[in-house]
Amino acid sequence: MGKAKTAVYVCIFILVWAQLVLPLIPGYAQSVKLQDLSLYNPMWNGCFLLRMELSRNGYDIRPLISSLSVLSRAEGATVMILSPTSIINPIELMELVDFVREGGGLLIADDFGAGNLFTTILFMSMGLPPPMFYNSPLYGSLTGGITMWTPTPVVNVFNASHPIFKDVNQVILNFPTALWNVPPENQVAALAPGILDINKNMQLEPLNPDMPLPVATVVAAYDLKRINIGGHEVSYGDGRIVVISDPSIFNNEMILKGDNLRFTINVIDWLSRRDEGGGSNLVIFDEAHLTATYSYDKLFGSILSYIDWASANWLLAPIYPVLIVFSVWKWLPKSKPKEMGPTAVYLKRGKTFLAERLRWYKENRQYGYALKLLYRRMKRHIVKRFKLREFSVDVVVDVLAEAVPTMRRKQLRRFLEEWEAIDKGEKPVYMGSETFLNHFFVMKRIMEAVIVGKRS
Template sequence: MKKIFLIAFTTLLLSSALTVPITKSSCEFSMFNTGWNGCSEFAKILHESGGVIPVMYPYNTVGGFDGTLVVVGPDVGFSSHEADAVRKFVENGGTLFIADDFGSANSLLTKMGVDATFYNKPLKDIFYTKSMDFPVVVKFSSELRGFDRVVLDVPSAITTGGEGFSSSMSVIGEVEDIVNKSGNYVVFAEIKYGSGRIILFSDPSALMNDLYPENKEFMIALASYLGNKFYFDEVHHSDFNPYSMSTTYVYKELDRRSAGWVLFVLVVVGFVSLLGNVKFRISRRTRQRELPAWVDDELFGRMIREMRSGSKYGDENEHENSGKDKE
């Protein structure tokens, strides 16, 4: 029983160790980055909404998608092969979500022939928190529900019609231009593309952990709006290192494999030990019952006791009892 308990306890420890996540990253906008400039909290919301899978290699090399491709803060260009893969994915009913401001998303939109781009200048607004670098947006379409406002962090704007707007007292460029160039600018837009859709958001920083307390409700509403299965782009972050990620992944796989062999050996040893105990007990009982029928069991037992005690009468109690019988 003690051996079985020991095996069960060891199995529990091994199983618990195999489920501990160790993957982390310091890359800006990475779903693995738990720091202020990461998107780990947003990734958790996506996971709770249906599941999230990191994309760490070019789109055209990872096979097809069947949900929503999430691209946050890209700063690496998109190849023509990748653009073709995304185009087919969206045309067949997929959703492409891009949160960008001054990054590389325009290269993907241009290659896909989308008539929309991100401005290359920051959006300023007289409605803000902290400073004008943190404008507050409250005007969204009725389809996006569950939040009152979104706090932005040095956002851009989008050159198309949309579902989310800054105030009429906002401007692209310098604050001095508010008097002459102010107006509502698009910060959130949805574009139909084949059987799918492209959703643009002009501030990736609004999805960072740093603004999670202010924008949690918006992140939850956004995840619900986007779908229920997500692919999170990591390959278009220049600071993201696929090699270190792969090393961590392979290292974990080797640990799991080794632990699996240890667990297998423990189970086999435990089973053999348990089987040996059963066979030993059965063999003892079998030996006790293998005496011929003509052997007197009582006499045979007394002979065994005499040999063990070195006395003809077995032990003192038996000798006393024997004497009493004679009297």
């Protein structure tokens, strides 16, 4: 086993086992996270209260720290993706498309993150126009006019007949953005009027460069069974999607303001079809695509995401166990095969013991041992050729410097010292085929120059 393979083993061992062992150390594993919008963050910017309230309403809240590919195993669940900022794998999003089409619920809430990537791939894959986030702060009017604006506006236009606004009178936002490219029938909440702070300098300058909006959509709802196309309802699947332009309404600071909590429960009820008396109580909260900060679960989730994707993929899943077994068999170090004795070798006419052992080492990929034989043979020839009493690196370097002029003294010394250490057992003899060839050709040059009399 070569150095590269050993390094791979060490890295894999540390990455996998550290994530399992470190959480067992007292004081290392913490149930408190300071990541924005994390379920385990009790600070103002976390979603700890959201988790508690959803659990109190009978929902089973589970964090997702790996790949969206596992959604294929959570039929009918509801997925919450808040302010995604990490790079998303398009293959994962295709799994999300299938999940929603087959009846899953999806909530995407974003303002200045990577939400547009999610909505673009998701909706275009289903043949629908994607709702887009402006990614600029949206201010709402305090009085209904255009003179007084606030970054924490109250939603003043909403579809009261929609189930997500049942018993909801006041939804308070906190530095939201606006949605565009949303069909009128899917616009369920808005600010009227609103103004976008395009240059994000927190100084509103209507028309130049900031953008006034007579109606700024902040919530869009899609029931894939009832998509309006040219005045006719067309089915694009069985799932439901809600897109909100302000993820902060779910954090600990905002969730209890106004009717935000009631609105949140209504959204989850509608996505899970609990409002119809059915559906699943499983809510999957995507922690994997939040702001990328280091944690042991983040690192472990990154590794696990590839395993989840491969095992959940319909094409790879049947052969994945076979690939794992083959990889383990191929990479795990094997015990050295029992060597053949000289008796059996000499019975083969025309073959020397050295040649047969070299062939045996090659067949069993024991390249280091093969070179060790060749090195000892080279040492014997050098001692005999130059009539030396014993093999000494210093003496041999001097005599070889003239016999092999293309090799520098420093290069010769380094090569001989390395092989002397290997020959004495001070360094490991394992090496790959490429290293074997490099060392073999160096020995070949020395042997040709010294024994045959050729000059390299």
